[in-house]
Amino acid sequence: MKNVVKKENGVPRQFLGVDFVVLSIGKDTMVAKMLYKPTDNVPFHKHPNEQSGYVISGKYRLKFGGEEYLLSEGDTYSIPADVEHAIEIIEAGEVVDVFSPIRQDYL
Structure with missing residues (x-):
């Protein structure tokens, strides 16, 4: 368990081609x-983790629950556990995601 992590000590990973x-x-x-990155493709998928996010930069089209949401800097979202969702990257950027419970496949 890492309760406090300085930015230089974050652990780089990749999932579905996304850094x-x-x-x-x-x-x-x-x-x-x-x-x-603009070349990233996150197709419809689901996981047993609730996912909430905050858009730091970039532009995205988030799809879930039969709806599409255009997201940009300062926007937030919450996706319930086990709900199929996808994200289209319109403009490169960064998003902070919080998962509960912990995503074991990200460790």
């Missing part, structure tokens, strides 16, 4: 910073 950094990990939550 990201695992930051703090608590008992029930995990914080990750997604580093989206």
Whole structure:
């Protein structure tokens, strides 16, 4: 468990071709910073983790629950566990995601 992580100590990872950094990990939550490139493709998928995010920069089209949401700097979202979702990268940027419970596949 890493309760406090300085930015230079984040753990770089990749999932579905998307680069990201695992930051703090608590008992029930995990914080990750997604580093989206215009060439990234995140198709519809689901996981047993609730996912909430904050858009630091970039532009995205988030799809879930039969809806599409255009997201940009300062926008936030929450996706319930086990709900199919996808994200289209319109403009490169960074997003902070919080997962609960911890995503074991991100460790």
